[in-house]
Amino acid sequence: MKVILNKDVNHLGEEGDVKIVANGYARNYLFPRSLALPYTPEVVAIFEGRKAEIEARKAAKREAAKSDKEKLEALALSVTVPASAGGKLYGAVSAQTVIELLAKEGFEFERKRVEIPGNTIKQTGAYKINVKLYENAVAEVHLEVKGQVDESKKEPERKPRAEKKAEAAEKTEAPAEEKAEADAPIAN
Numbered sequence: 001m002k003v004i005l006n007k008d009v010n011h012l013g014e015e016g017d018v019k020i021v022a023n024g025y026a027r028n029y030l031f032p033r034s035l036a037l038p039y040t041p042e043v044v045a046i047f048e049g050r051k052a053e054i055e056a057r058k059a060a061k062r063e064a065a066k067s068d069k070e071k072l073e074a075l076a077l078s079v080t081v082p083a084s085a086g087g088k089l090y091g092a093v094s095a096q097t098v099i100e101l102l103a104k105e106g107f108e109f110e111r112k113r114v115e116i117p118g119n120t121i122k123q124t125g126a127y128k129i130n131v132k133l134y135e136n137a138v139a140e141v142h143l144e145v146k147g148q149v150d151e152s153k154k155e156p157e158r159k160p161r162a163e164k165k166a167e168a169a170e171k172t173e174a175p176a177e178e179k180a181e182a183d184a185p186i187a188n
Contacts, residue, residue, distance in 0.1 A: 001026045002039035004047055009035050010112075016047055016054040065134035068107070072131055072139035077101045083124055083147025093121035093145055098129055102141075121145055 001023045008014045009030070012021070018039060021030065030036035037043045047054075079101060082090045095114040102109060115130040124147040131139045 003030060003036040004039055004043055005030075005036050007035050014058065016051065061134045062137075065137040068133055069137055069139040072102075072107065072141050075105060076142045076144065077105075077129075078144040078146065080146045080148050083149060085149050087124040087147055089122050089124065089145070089147065093143075094119075098141070098143065101143075102131075 002018065002020050003026050005013050005015055005017045005019060013019050019036075021036075026036065026038075031038075077098070079093060079097060081093060084090070093116075095111045095116055098114050098116065099109060099111050109131060113132040115132070117127065121127055121143075124145050127143045127145065129141045129143050131141055133139055
């Protein structure tokens, strides 16, 4: 079915675009939510009259994306999370964590727009996160993941096997010597 989009629809198109979609998708999703209208001569005439208005909105969105890109690329985010002494995180830094950090800086984005290499970060270090803006504009945000070592979760130091065997041998010899001394006759 041929439709004209009345609003921007993710993964489909922008306002004013003519698209061919499945009949059920149009009838059950796009039309009830007023996201699209059927492609008819009357609807085409209406959109031709609004063409200048639609193009002005698209140009404004491009400019906003351009300024957001400059601001985001100048931004350096930092997050401290619990980690082991080796730098492995006990949890993970996900797109939701990045969205919350960006919200503190005054940016509002959907979680789907944030791309993290490998979907989550599980190790301390510096990372580059991509944030999709309008059309093909992508901002690269620098994220520093720092680990906070929790002393209660710190792993005990491991002893070499030779030391463990020596300690075990000492423990088994001591009771045998004490028993031998106890069995010995007492000299007066």
